[in-house]
Amino acid sequence: MLYGGDYNPEQWPDQVQLQDVELMRRARVNLATVGVFAWSRLEPAPGRFEFGWLDTVLDRLAAQGISVALATPTASPPPWFSLAHPEALPVTADGVRLSHGSRDTYCVSAPAYRSAALRIATALAERYRDHPALALWHVHNEYGTTCHCDLTAEAFRRWLRERHGSLEALNDAWTTTFWSQEYSDWAQIRPPRATQYLPNPAQVLDFRRFTSDELLAAYREQREVLKAATPGVPVTTNFVLGGWVPVDHARWAREVDLVAIDHYPSDPGLEAEVEAAFAADRARGWARHSPGAPAWLLMETAPNLIYTGGRMHTKEPGRMARQSLAAIARGSSGALFFQWRAPRGGAELFHSALVPHAGPDSRVFREAVALGEQLERIAEAAEGVVVEANVAVSCDEPSAWALQAPGLPSDRLDHHDEARRAHRALWRRGIVADVIGTLERLSAYRMIVLPGHFLLSDAQAGGLGDWVAAGGRLVAGFLSGVADEHGRVRLGGYPGALRELLGVRVEEFHPLGPEERVTLTSGTGDLWSETVHLEGAEAVLSYLDGGPAVTRHKVGRGEAWYVSTRLDEPDLEKLLGEIAGGAAGLPPGVEAVRRRAGERSWLFLLNHTADDHDVPATGLDLLTGRRVNGSLGLRAGSAAVVRE
């Protein structure tokens, strides 16, 4: 089990660095992420490298048996770079050229940036290719900077040529006959910058796709350099999660040796555990397409804080360990934290750390030591990487982006939120689901939920049809399949791409106001309702006016369900639970997740509640060393890992 986190020795004098290694030893840390923001220290002037200090750091870590995830520092170019290359500073949609003074302030399409990034990555690869501490390459940090400059415009046009082939195809895909936007020359095309009124949503959607692909191209360049130097060392980058992130990680997963995510829950209560489970299940869903599958890694989380509602919430004693085990239960290869030691200054000076400002004589560091011991005790579970999941919830980045456009029937549509609602309903039911970012290899699942999967290509719709006919249970939420991959509405009745499969025809949408609700024959909904006509399906729940609300269509050996409103959470849980069949039967707030390796299995039990609970389990609790026979008493806030 990997254990450790981000380590920034460049911020500290030597005696503190020496103490760091000693404290890491005490905490049983085995992986330190080094160099993420060290560019200005590693290359203080263009092409002049100073590796001596890093040599010392890596040697000391290696001497203690601590491995290193060595970062390329390209997320934060040094001041000398920005001064020399103002054209490589990003520009907002309003035309504001940003200034140096933070991190992430670069234009990924600027040749100067790309070559400077490759130079430092190459130098690092050559310097440390044979260092015994080197275990993993950590490229960049949280790719996610959007730029609207003219260099970006050029790159965007190149990408569009590639994607659409011809201007005719682009004009068609973007519906440029609307508002007189037909392009007669590629040179006329711009990123979506500030304009007088509503932008073209297809242009915005393609620009987000482009940004993701352009960032990916920059990652790939670095990866090639690193792979060339160290073919045996895995390469990854840490995915950052958030609705604002202009990256489609499902496409990236194929390109990293190990899917690694940063995750910071935002709710101080139980919802944080649900958020974390969603993030973990998403990472696992992405990891299906990664060479490192099925493993993934929680690369960053905060040891002792949840940032929520404008303030830092202290994690309660024991919560850090329980959340770490929860991530491992769902497939993480360990628990890494941002960060090892709290900084004295800088923009994040109060960000939590395993060694806080108060120093090692602190609850947090004592918990870090205890966690290190626990992870050693459950080390054998590292073999069990397969998590049982035969249910999937789709979470499709392009659909999420398309639903962020203005001018939609409701401005409260949020694909991520709908996906999280579906996932939460299953979580409460005790059902472990993969959250999948592409509609591929569907046969792994017996049930798939499509929550507001607005964009569906013909191929995707066809794949879903085949899978249902072969026995799958599809639950499509409203707006799924309404548009094609370019965001064009499919005509003749909603939801065009799935109409036949679902056996319904939706004539009209009726979005609801913030206070409005609709009552069904059983349960209630909000946000949305529709006029649904049955064309083969049967109504399972109806609106009070008699119109179908939730329908089922038997197709081949499977079933295609349609949900035309946003069901209240208990109603959604009931519906999805019934379609999935079975339920864990655990008390609310208690999780049970199993990792497997062939015949062997480890049952992770996590009690997120403030009460003690008895839960069914049989085997050896690795954390306590006690045998368990049918029932395990799980104390409030505690966890168990039972070798079955």
Place this chain on the structure above:
Amino acid sequence: MLYGGDYNPEQWPDQVQLQDVELMRRARVNLATVGVFAWSRLEPAPGRFEFGWLDTVLDRLAAQGISVALATPTASPPPWFSLAHPEALPVTADGVRLSHGSRDTYCVSAPAYRSAALRIATALAERYRDHPALALWHVHNEYGTTCHCDLTAEAFRRWLRERHGSLEALNDAWTTTFWSQEYSDWAQIRPPRATQYLPNPAQVLDFRRFTSDELLAAYREQREVLKAATPGVPVTTNFVLGGWVPVDHARWAREVDLVAIDHYPSDPGLEAEVEAAFAADRARGWARHSPGAPAWLLMETAPNLIYTGGRMHTKEPGRMARQSLAAIARGSSGALFFQWRAPRGGAELFHSALVPHAGPDSRVFREAVALGEQLERIAEAAEGVVVEANVAVSCDEPSAWALQAPGLPSDRLDHHDEARRAHRALWRRGIVADVIGTLERLSAYRMIVLPGHFLLSDAQAGGLGDWVAAGGRLVAGFLSGVADEHGRVRLGGYPGALRELLGVRVEEFHPLGPEERVTLTSGTGDLWSETVHLEGAEAVLSYLDGGPAVTRHKVGRGEAWYVSTRLDEPDLEKLLGEIAGGAAGLPPGVEAVRRRAGERSWLFLLNHTADDHDVPATGLDLLTGRRVNGSLGLRAGSAAVVRE
């Protein structure tokens, strides 16, 4: 009766266009607005025109007897134009040069834009001057783009020279002695751009007047070209309504052959009907100064949606027809919709249409067909264009702009809102009022309400005085007449321009906080209160401390009332009703409006409520063909048109 709407054949393949004409025939559409956003299709490269497709469209429509409102497409320049003329892209007050990517993205002061607009308008005029379908020229679309660029600055200075004659006069009008702003050279003057603190309100006010006049000049240029080619075809442009619109439509009404408005109510409930009545009565008020008077035209409204609170509200069955009849009742020459067919893509892809995404097999299209039949049945009422209104509410765009300045006694002052409150009170009382944008030809009215008419010139004040002396009943709300036409406060006691006429002297304003109310001897008010001294008037209602709140001054044969607080709506309704005398006596939510043609009259009855009502009427109900004798049973949500 005109019936139809915006039609964008350029978005559709030929077979859809063929279906369109067939469906229009079924719906009895007789007017289609064509070409509004077709510039990139009509002129795909500078000076290269492609009219073939439009010839086909117009020929087909003509063949079906459908007339065309042919638009000049100048509201949305094509990409090639913006690429060639970046100086013709608008600039915000912050200096952001906007980009192509939406509609309305042009600087009206840019010579390149003006000449390109004239070129396409001229080409259209020459091509279609003799086409049998051509019934109306529709110039541009919803003029309303403000720009702050240097070309605009030049035009602004030219306009200011014209308006003020000399720098001395401008310095005086703008009170530039305040904050050291005296101009010593015209070149020093700029549009009001982002500045360090509060702008000069007189500069802002003149810039809004300038913007309106500059847009008007662009309209006039196109009109002249069209008139030269087709002297007999009326020319208009569609006015867009909204507090943000930088256009004083009262000045424009003189320049259009037919006042045409676009109106989209924003409340899902009964208030939408009041909004629509206000818009109609405003259009009729403007139309008094138009060559086409007294007719006006509802050029755009949404068939099946009200955009409200961030989401689209579906219009209830029958509401589209009832709202169409309500507009016609108040003088519209018909009912035109945006739009004929819902688009597949683009920024407004979910905007409602007579032919929705679901196609003609839909409630909406069936209602469109039914409405076409109804309009044929009431065709004779097209002759009756005069609507009875001897009460007026003034709504003065410059006053509204002036009250949007920062630094006023309250930041919740809103002239449009005050005008709407007064109009709503009369509407509830069953009194049909004109909403007038200039204080001219007052003798048409026996009562005029001035709600927060902040700016009053000496001439305007004098005209009101003469009209009162001759028997008019004036009801002036607080802040009316406080400032002159340049926004300078008239000294010696408020409201300077009307002090003598009203027989009061206001010593102090006492704006109220959001939760505060004042109690009067009868009724209550909020937002505002004052210290009022009687100087000839008598107190009709008083504040609890004894000071006058509502006063009446008998002058000659008339009365001048003053209302120094914002009366609650029932109190305002009571007061205005009593001053106006008489009331329709209809149930709340039921409208009765009469169109006349000489001796003939048609009574429009509209039941906006969810209950059936019996209403007094005698004649022939054209919609049902039934005779009505003294009382008509009006079903919930229905309408009747009675030939009296």
Place this chain on the structure above:
Amino acid sequence: MLYGGDYNPEQWPDQVQLQDVELMRRARVNLATVGVFAWSRLEPAPGRFEFGWLDTVLDRLAAQGISVALATPTASPPPWFSLAHPEALPVTADGVRLSHGSRDTYCVSAPAYRSAALRIATALAERYRDHPALALWHVHNEYGTTCHCDLTAEAFRRWLRERHGSLEALNDAWTTTFWSQEYSDWAQIRPPRATQYLPNPAQVLDFRRFTSDELLAAYREQREVLKAATPGVPVTTNFVLGGWVPVDHARWAREVDLVAIDHYPSDPGLEAEVEAAFAADRARGWARHSPGAPAWLLMETAPNLIYTGGRMHTKEPGRMARQSLAAIARGSSGALFFQWRAPRGGAELFHSALVPHAGPDSRVFREAVALGEQLERIAEAAEGVVVEANVAVSCDEPSAWALQAPGLPSDRLDHHDEARRAHRALWRRGIVADVIGTLERLSAYRMIVLPGHFLLSDAQAGGLGDWVAAGGRLVAGFLSGVADEHGRVRLGGYPGALRELLGVRVEEFHPLGPEERVTLTSGTGDLWSETVHLEGAEAVLSYLDGGPAVTRHKVGRGEAWYVSTRLDEPDLEKLLGEIAGGAAGLPPGVEAVRRRAGERSWLFLLNHTADDHDVPATGLDLLTGRRVNGSLGLRAGSAAVVRE
């Protein structure tokens, strides 16, 4: 007693100016501030001066015995200046170059601005050096414009060289190892402009310090010119109060001959009086370091309005006089108002004035006359400038700025607010406190409150320690002393700089959500709580979990208290009252403040409530001329000034 206010004769024709002088005489005005925004009138073209009109104004005032505070008009450059020197217009952090059109629109680092300002100041000094009316130089107005342009960047770099000496020291102070921000050349440093993510808080803090010092340098230049011409005439500038102001007035106080403040309370109720008392006590605290100490001057306040919640609140009858006496009670040398006469136009056309729009026949002007009489009656109290205060509340601008950074444990931290809470608690207790902007000359006090004094240098902490050991009572609020002067956290446990003095070690912060509260053994708190370990101190109040919340550490002859949460106001009042000892015992809302001159003293009694109260007093009430023997009946809303 000084009495008068801002007077802008340049806005008025001659006959109004003649009336002004007559009305000033009636109101017993003795000081008029002239010329604040008259640059465009004084210098209508570069280097061409027109002083004739100002000669007339000053002569007339002098003839009436009215003195003049003559302003340099440099806060509002005329249009010709901005047209000629666009580089002297300020630039926002987003890079927007602002335009002329308001006031305060200049870049203080632009050489063109600095030399133009000196030219007009020099011309005024030479013209009026011997004028009999000249009593005070009023430099500029409310210094406070921030700029981010390249000229500013140069000046910022010069200031940084001066402050830090070397790039190494700067890199260390700014913790630039964080996020790869190490500077290798001064040229790389910029003002904090728009950047991709969180800025470096040390850069932001230094930029605010720089802005304050750069503005101060501009003030000093003008002062030198004026002093050279008129060595005997005091020079000042009016400090503007507000959280947004980029000026550390504590540093400025040393440079003005008389601390002068502008103060506009923002609450319509009793809180306005507390705000005013805080402002007065702050001015007095600053004045300790001014040559004119201990006097200070209320240079601007509004006669008849409080701007609150988006609207103007009329001051109740008598309130203007009572508030004036309240300021004088706390040490003001008089009562000056913005402004003498309400303007006809301009951005502040409804700002209140002693002569309102309604003219002299008005309540406000009658109150102005009455106030003039009252001030004459209490003229002798002008001698008593020392106000009794042996308690101090610190209010440290750099700490306030540092706590405005993003990324802190809570986004609701506000040093000014904490200082105001402490001051309010003392005010309610009847304890007069100085509000001090530097931790100097502490021996004047027996008790000092440090509310969230985030930044503490070693020297400051040492000074506090010495003072406590010598008998002082320190009450440190949470976050005080956590960081050094560069905002770097002091390690090993909070609050580093004061840990030993307070005898506590804080291990963790626990910020609270908006609705959260903590219960103590007595009382409650919100916003913040901590894990506090006792290291010498004793717990006076504890959290419910037993941890110390409020502690006391006896050190030498003094006591060092620590308050680790935000106590509710009654609890804070109780705590501070008990530590301070004694209390006035007056009814809530009644103030008693004493001015002294050696043995003589004057007791100011102010009844801000709506009830009559008997208050203890003995002597002669100068306002009524009545003898007072032990008890004075103070009518609701009234004031008394008792010569003791």
